[in-house]
Amino acid sequence: MPLLEVTELSKKFGGVHALTMVNLQVEKGEVHALIGPNGAGKTTLFNCISGFYSPEGGSAVFKGRDITRTAAHKIPRLGIARTFQNLELFRNATVLDNIMLGRYMHKRASFFSEVLFLPKAKNQEVEARRRVEEVIDFLDLQPYRDRVIAQLPFGTQKCVELARALALDPELILLDEPAAGLNSEETRDLCFWIEDIKEDLEITVLLVEHDMRVVSEVADRVTALDFGAVIAHGTPEEVQQHPDVIQAYLGEDDGAAASA
Amino acid sequence: MFWHLFISGMALGCVYALIALGFVLIYKATEVINFAQGEFMMVGAFVAFSLIHFAHIPFWITVILTLLIMGAFGVLLDRLVMRFLVGEPAFSLVMFTIGLALFLRSVAGMIWSTDTFAFPSPVSGEAIQLGSVAIAPGDMLVVGATAMLVLLLYLFFRFTNLGIALQATSQNQFAAYLMGINVEGMFSVVWALSAMVAAVAGILLAPTLFLHKDMGFIGLKAFPAAVLGGFGSIPGAIVGGLIIGISENLAGGFLPPWVKDIFAYLVLIAVLIVRPEGLFGIHEKKKV
Amino acid sequence: MKFKLKKSYMEDLKLFEYKSDMVGYGVLLVFLFIFPSWAGNYWTYNLTLAGIYCIAALGLNILTGYTGMISLGHAAFFAIGAYTVGYMTTILGHSFWIALPLAGFAAAFVGLSLVLPALRLSGIYLAIVTMGFGFIIDQVILEWPEVTGGANGLLINRPTLGPLSLNSDASYYYVVLVIVILFVLLTKNIVRTSLGRALVAVRDSEVAAQSMGIPLAKVKTQAFVISGFYAGIAGGLFAPLINFIGPDNFTIIESINLIVMIIVGGLASIHGSIFGAIFITLLSEFIRVGKDALPAFLSQQVGFQGAVYGLIIMLFILFEPMGIYGRYLKIKYLFQVFPIYRKDTFRRERKFQKAQRTR
Numbered sequence: 051m052p053l054l055e056v057t058e059l060s061k062k063f064g065g066v067h068a069l070t071m072v073n074l075q076v077e078k079g080e081v082h083a084l085i086g087p088n089g090a091g092k093t094t095l096f097n098c099i100s101g102f103y104s105p106e107g108g109s110a111v112f113k114g115r116d117i118t119r120t121a122a123h124k125i126p127r128l129g130i131a132r133t134f135q136n137l138e139l140f141r142n143a144t145v146l147d148n149i150m151l152g153r154y155m156h157k158r159a160s161f162f163s164e165v166l167f168l169p170k171a172k173n174q175e176v177e178a179r180r181r182v183e184e185v186i187d188f189l190d191l192q193p194y195r196d197r198v199i200a201q202l203p204f205g206t207q208k209c210v211e212l213a214r215a216l217a218l219d220p221e222l223i224l225l226d227e228p229a230a231g232l233n234s235e236e237t238r239d240l241c242f243w244i245e246d247i248k249e250d251l252e253i254t255v256l257l258v259e260h261d262m263r264v265v266s267e268v269a270d271r272v273t274a275l276d277f278g279a280v281i282a283h284g285t286p287e288e289v290q291q292h293p294d295v296i297q298a299y300l301g302e303d304d305g306a307a308a309s310a
Numbered sequence: 311m312f313w314h315l316f317i318s319g320m321a322l323g324c325v326y327a328l329i330a331l332g333f334v335l336i337y338k339a340t341e342v343i344n345f346a347q348g349e350f351m352m353v354g355a356f357v358a359f360s361l362i363h364f365a366h367i368p369f370w371i372t373v374i375l376t377l378l379i380m381g382a383f384g385v386l387l388d389r390l391v392m393r394f395l396v397g398e399p400a401f402s403l404v405m406f407t408i409g410l411a412l413f414l415r416s417v418a419g420m421i422w423s424t425d426t427f428a429f430p431s432p433v434s435g436e437a438i439q440l441g442s443v444a445i446a447p448g449d450m451l452v453v454g455a456t457a458m459l460v461l462l463l464y465l466f467f468r469f470t471n472l473g474i475a476l477q478a479t480s481q482n483q484f485a486a487y488l489m490g491i492n493v494e495g496m497f498s499v500v501w502a503l504s505a506m507v508a509a510v511a512g513i514l515l516a517p518t519l520f521l522h523k524d525m526g527f528i529g530l531k532a533f534p535a536a537v538l539g540g541f542g543s544i545p546g547a548i549v550g551g552l553i554i555g556i557s558e559n560l561a562g563g564f565l566p567p568w569v570k571d572i573f574a575y576l577v578l579i580a581v582l583i584v585r586p587e588g589l590f591g592i593h594e595k596k597k598v
Numbered sequence: 599m600k601f602k603l604k605k606s607y608m609e610d611l612k613l614f615e616y617k618s619d620m621v622g623y624g625v626l627l628v629f630l631f632i633f634p635s636w637a638g639n640y641w642t643y644n645l646t647l648a649g650i651y652c653i654a655a656l657g658l659n660i661l662t663g664y665t666g667m668i669s670l671g672h673a674a675f676f677a678i679g680a681y682t683v684g685y686m687t688t689i690l691g692h693s694f695w696i697a698l699p700l701a702g703f704a705a706a707f708v709g710l711s712l713v714l715p716a717l718r719l720s721g722i723y724l725a726i727v728t729m730g731f732g733f734i735i736d737q738v739i740l741e742w743p744e745v746t747g748g749a750n751g752l753l754i755n756r757p758t759l760g761p762l763s764l765n766s767d768a769s770y771y772y773v774v775l776v777i778v779i780l781f782v783l784l785t786k787n788i789v790r791t792s793l794g795r796a797l798v799a800v801r802d803s804e805v806a807a808q809s810m811g812i813p814l815a816k817v818k819t820q821a822f823v824i825s826g827f828y829a830g831i832a833g834g835l836f837a838p839l840i841n842f843i844g845p846d847n848f849t850i851i852e853s854i855n856l857i858v859m860i861i862v863g864g865l866a867s868i869h870g871s872i873f874g875a876i877f878i879t880l881l882s883e884f885i886r887v888g889k890d891a892l893p894a895f896l897s898q899q900v901g902f903q904g905a906v907y908g909l910i911i912m913l914f915i916l917f918e919p920m921g922i923y924g925r926y927l928k929i930k931y932l933f934q935v936f937p938i939y940r941k942d943t944f945r946r947e948r949k950f951q952k953a954q955r956t957r
Contacts, residue, residue, distance in 0.1 A: 126810060154811060409908045412904055420905065
């Protein structure tokens, strides 16, 4: 059974059909890429899965559980984390504060325990910090730990967004255009990290990406969207050679393959 | 009795509408929430009063002079102070205008003393009979003047270059800059316009309510009016003001007296429960 | 600069990062304890009043500074606390020590009524609704004389603790001092644990907070209930202090006063709440002293105090939006890194586009 199964998902905004009967299966342990030209509905699909939008039709099932109508704040508790295209960090807080938020939903101590800083709360805080430091180690963010987000370079901010998602201990992570705005060195690092996330952390990855180099390098399977509908899916090579995909990116009457 | 309350409520509502209008104008263009709008009205009324009472200037010339003075006041306020607050979080701006309101109130007390004054009305005479309802000429003046002012503003925004430039600035400051609009000049125009609208409200209100440094507190009722109509909507401000004015007056007539003071807020809460963005407001959701 | 080599995560969480801080606060504590005998009744009374406002300001800062929900009607919670104590002690004859916690719970409970609007509204919409809430409570006070004494107000006596009467200004001061210290510690614990982080998350980006599994409704409710509780306790302490409360003590002016305290002191900061509360409460004293230094025609005017107050608000927002605490931090930093002090260390991001402001 696939980890995440999206069946005939449809989303409309007034007269605009953002998504039409989208089918998608993400297997456990794979890196699955979602590609398509701008406006194809990729982020809309993410928003539907993570509970920010309510789809008009179809369903999304995660680990056998229907999450189509689940509220946004409950989704992380089920094991799905996501990053945002335009970064949704807490800009005037430090890197550490941001990542520590990822441990909120793991807390077990009661309000009274925290207010009186009883041993249970104390231990929870220390444990949360320890987990966060593991994530910081994983992504090499140590030098930036106490820096305020607003003062960091863009590539590092993206890294913090990823760290925060990892701090949730998810089973599935949705990455929305993780390579956007990164230079080639940062993009290479990103590819390594995605591989590490897949192999060392054993987290399934579903990513939206425009950069075909990244897709070719990290993705096990690819689904292509155009105008809200799935036009192709398979391995990266298969999809990149698919005539509909080439047409979507480059238009008609052009024999060149869609490549970086 | 119902219609009598209704009509005088409409007049009161027009005053609320004008204050709310001034406040929405500023908000749309500069995103500043001007808690001192009521005090602008008070200052305008006092300026007019001083011109009539101490300088013995005839009424209609006073009106024009007051508008010019208040317009200049708005421009000065913007140039000397408000422009330094560009980009600050909304909460800071709110608190700043609250401080400004307090400052204006106290200074007005110092200049004009804390006494209550009577403001001469340009119209007098018997109430006009319309069927079984007696309409006070003062109320008619208020409603008529408000209607005319709103019409003028509509024409201004729709058909003049300056008005269109103002609309552009309200919608997207960056784009307005790129189109060569003098955005900072537009801010000054908006502040001047708001101050003038507030002055008109003051001149219309003062004859019925008397003139006192604390009369700006009436302005506090204009907030629920603006919010009810949908914050950031000009027609909303006007409709909101009328609704608040009329319902408040009706409540005063038919319900126990203590309800009247808080009725505006009860109406507001009722509307917001059904429509959280106000009557004409737009539901702004962050796009991610 | 001081660098401390920390060997465990627990050290990051401690109340006092440096031993020297502990000494500093210790000295402050000693000073506060000997204050009444040193300063006399008049100043003791004023500092007690400031302490009560400290509690209210801490609560308001939790709601507005940390969670970002503007409350223009906070005096209403203060009033509920004060009148609960008044009703229970003066009218029903119960002990103050039972009435005080009830004052907190009563205010917190009423705070729940604001949660529904808080969830559906934000920004100016919520602010105006809270303002309306304040006016409504004002009216309720006037129209419920069986409980509140209506426009005539209530007389409240200072409490007794067993055989001791706490009638004197000094003894009541100590009661308030202990409670203030307690609430400061409680607030510190809230801020350094997960709830504090969740509050700030809700303030800075609701979308991001939700994607971290933070339930907006629950967190906002907690913020209102907690800040209501603080204000209720403060009000409960306020009533016996001034011995007589009436509806005039709890108007919108009071609500604005509280907000000014946290703005002038510093939003989202415990130090800031304390600084702000003390500064604003003692401001009238400062103005009085300063008046003598000014030419006669200015200082004689009625409304001079109001003008100065308004001016202070405006000047703080213009020149020190981080409040007194912010200025204190900047000065401390200046001394730490002199002469390589950089102004921009404290620069906060300005948001120019509407799209950036929508949460």
